[in-house]
Amino acid sequence: MCFTERVRRAADPIWQAYFTHPFVTGIGDGSLSVEKFRFFLLQDYLYLYDYAKVFALGLLKSGIPEEMRFFSSNVDAVLNGEMNTHRAYMKRLGISDGEAESVRMSLANRAYTNYMLSVGYSGGVPEVLAAILACSWSYAEIGERLAAAPGAAAHPFYGEWITGYAGGEYQATNRALIERMDAAAAGLSPARLDALEQVFLDCSRFEGQFWQMSWEMAE
Numbered sequence: 413m414c415f416t417e418r419v420r421r422a423a424d425p426i427w428q429a430y431f432t433h434p435f436v437t438g439i440g441d442g443s444l445s446v447e448k449f450r451f452f453l454l455q456d457y458l459y460l461y462d463y464a465k466v467f468a469l470g471l472l473k474s475g476i477p478e479e480m481r482f483f484s485s486n487v488d489a490v491l492n493g494e495m496n497t498h499r500a501y502m503k504r505l506g507i508s509d510g511e512a513e514s515v516r517m518s519l520a521n522r523a524y525t526n527y528m529l530s531v532g533y534s535g536g537v538p539e540v541l542a543a544i545l546a547c548s549w550s551y552a553e554i555g556e557r558l559a560a561a562p563g564a565a566a567h568p569f570y571g572e573w574i575t576g577y578a579g580g581e582y583q584a585t586n587r588a589l590i591e592r593m594d595a596a597a598a599g600l601s602p603a604r605l606d607a608l609e610q611v612f613l614d615c616s617r618f619e620g621q622f623w624q625m626s627w628e629m630a631e
């Protein structure tokens with residue numbers, strides 16, 4: 413079993429709770445209030461700036477030119493790809509860039525991003541990848557599942573969010589990350605693999621907390 417299969421399996425009970433979380437199902441059936449989505453969007457916008465920095469730490473820690481380009485293109489994919497969807501929603505909701513950037517990061521959001529950044533600062537390329545993976549992969553699965561429900565991707569408000577994560581570009585970027593994680597894990601000691609699995613599980617739990625925080629609009 414490859415490393416990503418192993419950790420995905422270990423995290424499955426945590427991930428199953430995403431798929432039935434009222435925030436996620438509410439995006440899927442269109443019942444989520446715009447007020448809750450707005451809260452999530454603004455917190456996620458701040459989250460993504462730090463998430464991009466974790467990729468940048470991968471670039472910093474790597475000495476392999478091809479790997480450095482991989483991390484660099486992911487920084488770009490977050491700042492100028494995924495965040496474009498956020499900016500499009502901000503426009504629809506009448507939120508300016510300045511307004512979004514002056515929002516205070518919630519406690520759960522800060523705990524999650526500080527954790528990822530600290531793993532990235534103290535570890536090497538495998539740790540950076542393990543810290544990023546649950547984030548990227550769980551949204552790829554959520555996007556795919558939501559898009560499979562009839563009419564969900566065509567919803568006038570939430571459709572754009574669903575198609576962003578279910579779309580070919582996001583899915584391909586995520587698959588490349590999974591492959592990169594498996595390549596980085598190959599040949600590592602059992603103790604280091606166990607520690608990487610723990611990072612993946614911790615981030616999976618933080619993902620669950622992020623959905624709950626958004627549902628409760630907890631600052």
Ligand SMILES: Cc1ncc(CN)c(N)n1
Nearest residue numbers: 456459547548551619622
């Ligand atoms: C909290 C969170 N986790 C994951 C993703 C998907 N990159 C996101 N935008 N936000």
